[in-house]
Amino acid sequence: MDEKSTKRAWIEDAENRKRAKSALATGAPTNFTSLAIVDLTEDDDNTRMAIVRPTPCYPGAPSSLYDVVGQYREPKDDDDDDLGDTQADTENIEFVASQAIMDMTQTQPFSQDMVCxxxxxxxxxxxxxxxxxxxxxxxxxxxxxxxxxxxxxxxxxxxxxxxxxxxxxxxxxxxxxxxxxxxxxxxxxxxxxxxxxxxxxxxxxxxxxxxxxxxxxxxxxxxxxxxxxxxxxxxxxxxxxxxxxxxDPHVIAANATVPASSSRNTKRHIQENVLGVLFSSPLVGRDALGGLHPIEELDLCREYDNLTQTLEEASKYAITKPDNSQGVIIMIYIKTRVVMLVPREIDLNVQFATSINFQTMMTLGCRALHFSGHGSPKCLYFEDQESAVHPMSTEELRRFHGGSSSPLRLVVVQACHSQYCATAFLACGIPHVIAVKVEERLEDQAAIVFTKNFYLGLGQGKSVAESFDIGRNSVATFPHLAHAAKVCKVYSAASKFQLLPEGNDHSEIIFPMIEMPLEDYQSQVPVTDRFPTIWSSKLPSVCQHFRHRETDQYYICAHFSMTNQSQRFVWIVGPAGVGKTQLSYSVARYLGARKYFPAGIKFVYVSKLADDDMATHNNNTISLGPRVFSAIKNRVQLWLSRAFDEQKSTSYFNGLLVLDGVDALLGREENDFMKWIETICTQYSSLRLIVTARKQVVSSVFQIHAGRMQHIHSFKPGQAVDLLRRLIGKQRSLQLSGLTKSPIWNIKNHPDPNINLSLVLEQHPALRQTQCLPQEIANLASQLIASPNVTMDDLVAKFGTNDNI
Ligand SMILES: Nc1ncnc2c1ncn2[C@@H]1O[C@H](COP(=O)(O)OP(=O)(O)OP(=O)(O)O)[C@@H](O)[C@H]1O
Missing domain, CATH: 2.60.200.20 (Tumour Suppressor Smad4)
Structure with missing residues (x-):
């Protein structure tokens, strides 16, 4: 590759990263307002919400609104010692698993980008x-x-x-x-x-x-x-x-069911060994007029994996203490006893950044705190009870503390524009604060490399200063980042990280090594699985590049998290391939990680069951509905009694049931089906339900159990192009010369070639043929990847030129 094309590749790469942060970059204001009372029932176009007034949300805040909105109850934990309560403790996630293993491999509908x-x-x-x-x-x-x-x-x-x-x-x-x-x-x-x-x-x-x-x-x-x-x-x-x-990930997922209480972590934690992790990924921010601005969900799961793997790795390596002065005489031999320096077992207390969780974490105490999320120059974006932004200003941050005996010595604020918030922690007397410089957006890759190397050092008993240098140098020398900085002439990503207060002594060791005789060390069995599970591997993962559904997801999450427990179900409706199933996955993962469903989550793939039933009955649709309905009822009943009756949690722990693709039941069985939904909602007050269907229904059950009809629409052309380009990635390039059928291909002349390409693509008939349905866009991407010589123009010729938008 010559220098010119390398430069182009890097510019494109930088653009891609910019697009990845588009939700924040394209006009979303940074001065989001705080909690609001929202009337979800009147808002079916999913665009605007009513705002009442901004409210501080911290314990003791002088606000009555907090009492109204903040009645959300954390699931009760009957084990007081259990700092790092695991999601796996209580989860009970299942797929419909009654078929033979061969069939189990594909109980989920497949998409182009799904790992099979x-x-x-x-x-x-x-x-x-x-x-x-x-x-x-x-x-x-x-x-x-x-x-x-x-x-x-x-x-x-x-x-x-x-x-x-x-x-x-x-x-x-x-x-x-x-x-x-x-x-x-x-x-x-x-x-x-x-x-x-x-x-x-x-x-x-x-x-x-x-x-x-x-x-x-x-x-x-x-x-x-x-x-x-x-x-x-x-x-x-x-x-x-x-x-x-x-x-086969699906077989693993289908076979892995953890009984609700099998793995309860009963370990006692020592404050000095605890690293508090505060994650924040609100779905939308609300501006002062109540307008919603989607915020791209951060890949916190990957970040968490990175952190836990690093800590586990760090704990594996002990060193021999260099000073042998502790030699002792053993029996008649004069022998020097070998003393090992063994890394401390760092425990994690992982929470999502609501003000309540933050205060709890401060009260319980931790030696170091890691915050990962979005931020603006004025505040950190915490999450409110409805998964929207709760802006946490510097002044508010200062009010949280763990009392005079708090062991907290180090805070890492991994968010864009975090320097101001870092100063709030400094003002609380925290001696070491790591932040990202103001005005700098944190590139994900830089954050991952820094986190890995910084915590490796910290876990190995190195000082804050040493670990910081290790982290920063690794970012500076990481091939991808170093090369990007060189080619694009931007200054190194490493210089975004700051250790504050600058010039102070940061030689303190946060997690000192423990001295241990060699024989004791050798007899120790390494502790595995000691970190809490936050994102269950048993939940289906959303497709690669899942995008542009933050607002829809917000409405669903907000519906379930409203204090009014009678809001029981959401009916997701939209055309085939619009992404209903994926949205339900995303909601389940988002709320599941935040422990909204301790009684468990169950997916029932109704459309798949209907297809299987048709296949067994030679495509005979007579009695298809009743057969499928009865199969579903049996399965759901089994799960309901396990999740709610046996756990005796009917009135307290929420559980989520997802009935995916129920269209086969919306013919003659529609009334019976809706009645059954009413019955299970009445019988199990903690049950939350997501139904996905291509068809909309009208039923009194919506009034009785405050159901929400959530319409999912096709992407806007700009979003469709964004998805197409992400899916294609670097696997092939799209040239203007292959887009001549776009009506603006030789008119649009945006100075930025990358934006120009996107604009031309937006109008291209091959893109319009997809009707901007994500599934069709994924199909288009796979056709383009499969045939590198085929252009978008060729694909129009193949399918005709009808303009569907
Ligand atoms: N928000 C999204 N971002 C990126 N890709 C998406 C998104 N939503 C859906 N897709 C793509 O579209 C495919 C189909 O999505 P999904 O199965 O959720 O559609 P559906 O609406 O449930 O369709 P059907 O009515 O046929 O069941 C996914 O496998 C994925 O490739």
């Missing part, structure tokens, strides 16, 4: 590798490989592994030369007859590839299933030297 299979390095193969090689495998994407229709083909070959096996000895001991240059190919595609998304493996090697111990027929594709074992190299006795295990 994952290959994981075989445990025996992992055992053969040194730590450096494993790290290299991870870096090269060879440790875990995910397949979706968008990233469809993967080839295993000798070259991958020659680079990945760092130890020379490993290459010979594994006999890497026995691998062919192109050993086998894996491809994800839709089966023409069953319409299932499958991953096929085809052997292309000289020495053979084995599947479950059997050698594959060369050149013949074979479907992969959950738990299959792929062997690329084996020993003479047949054991796996290099190979992979196949995982």
């Amino acid at each position: 299979l994952r290959l994981k390095l075989h445990s025996l193969a992992e055992r053969n590798l040194c730590r450096d090689s494993i790290e290299k495998f991870k870096q090269m994407g060879l440790y875990e490989i995910e397949f979706s229709l968008l990233s469809s083909v993967f080839t295993f070959g000798r070259d991958n592994f020659t680079t990945a096996l760092v130890g020379k000895y490993e290459r010979t001991s594994l006999d890497i030369v026995k691998l062919s240059k192109k050993h086998c190919v894996l491809e994800c595609k839709e089966d023409a007859t069953t319409k299932r998304t499958e991953v096929y493996i085809t052997d292309t090697s000289t020495n053979g590839t084995k599947l479950n111990g059997e050698r594959l027929v060369k050149g013949a594709p074979q479907v992969l299933r959950h738990d299959d074992k792929i062997t690329l190299l084996s020993s003479q006795s047949g054991s796996v030297l290099l190979g992979y295990t196949v995982e």
Whole structure:
């Protein structure tokens, strides 16, 4: 790549990142107002809300409104010692899991970008590798490989592994030369007859590839299933030297059910070992006129994974104490006892940043506090009870404290424009505060690299100053970021991080190592799973690049979190492929992480059950409705009694039931179905319900149980282009020369070529053919990726030019 094209690539990359933050960047004001009483019932166009008056939200705030709006009750925790209460403690998330495993693999509808299979390095193969090689495998994407229709083909070959096996000895001991240059190919595609998304493996090697111990027929594709074992190299006795295990995320999700109280964390915590983590990702901000401004949801789950992996990694390495002066005489031998310096077991207290949670965290005490969220020069964006922004000003922040005996010594404010808030913490007497410089937006990659390296240092007993330098240097030298700064001539991302007060002594060690005799250290079993689970792996993940639904999601979350417990269900309605199912996933993940549903979450894929029923009855639709209805009733009843009756939590713990794609029940059964909804809502007062359907219904149940009809519309053209470009990513480029069918392709001449391209794309008939439905946009993206030489113009010619918008 010449310098010019590198520069273009980086500019494009920077643009992409800018677009990723578009919700904040495009005109959303930063002076959001605080809590408001909202009349959701009168707002069906989902655009504006009534605002009453801004209210401070902190314990003791002189406001009666707080009492009205803030009656939200945290789920009762009967274990007082349980600081880091885990979501897994109480969750009970299930899929409809009665079919055979084969069927279970696809109980969810598939989309282009949904991961349908994952290959994981075989445990025996992992055992053969040194730590450096494993790290290299991870870096090269060879440790875990995910397949979706968008990233469809993967080839295993000798070259991958020659680079990945760092130890020379490993290459010979594994006999890497026995691998062919192109050993086998894996491809994800839709089966023409069953319409299932499958991953096929085809052997292309000289020495053979084995599947479950059997050698594959060369050149013949074979479907992969959950738990299959792929062997690329084996020993003479047949054991796996290099190979992979196949995982189907849906099977794992379907089979993993944790009884409500099985893993209650009973550990006692010591304040000095606690790192408090405060996450904040409000969905919208409200301006002074009550206008809503969507805010892109942060990928806090990834950030949390990054943090926990780092702390776990840091805890694994002990060092020998250099000073041996503590030698003792043991029996008749004169022997120096080896003393180890062992990292402290840092405990996490993870909360979402509401004012109540923040005060609780301060009262319980922690040694360090990490805040991650959005911010403006004047405030941090906390979350209110309805998942909107609660702006936390510097003055308000100062009011939170843990009393004179608070062990808090360090605060890391990882948010844009956080310097002012950092000063609030300094004013509270916190000696070390790390912030991002005012006016600087924090690039996600920089934050991840900094967090990882900073906490690695802190976890290894290094001082604040040392850890900060390690974190900042890693950002400065991280290839991607360093290169971006060089090419785009922006100053280094590392200079955005500040350790305050500047010039003070930051040599304090926050989590000092513990001294321990070698024998005690060796007899210790490392504690795994010690961090609370916030985002359950059992919940379905939203599709890649899930976007532009923050406001819809806000309305649903706000509906459920209103203090009025009678607001029981939301009916999500919209055309096929508009994203109803994905929205329900997103709501479940958002509220699930915030412990809104301790009684559990259950998804029932009604449309899938209807399809399966049709397939078993030779597409006979007679009695389809009653059959599906009765199957659903049985399943739901089972779950309801487990979640509510057996847990004796009918009146207290909320649970969420999602009935996805209920259109098959909206024919003759509609009345019965609505009556049944009324019955279960009456019987289980803590049940919250999301129903998705293409059809809207009119029923008195909406009045009785304060149901909300949530209309989901197609994307706006600009959003459609945004999604298309994100999905295509770097996999291929879109050139103006391939967009001549856009009516403005030679008229629009925006000085920024990137914006120009988006504007031309917005008007292009191939984009308009998608009707801006996310599913159709994903299909368009996959067609473009699959055929790099096909232009958008060619796709119009293929499907005709009818303009649907
Ligand atoms: N907000 C979004 N952002 C990005 N992609 C989306 C979004 N919503 C949906 N998609 C894409 O569209 C696909 C279909 O979405 P989904 O299954 O939720 O649609 P649906 O409205 O439930 O359709 P149906 O009525 O057919 O069940 C997703 O798999 C995803 O690829």
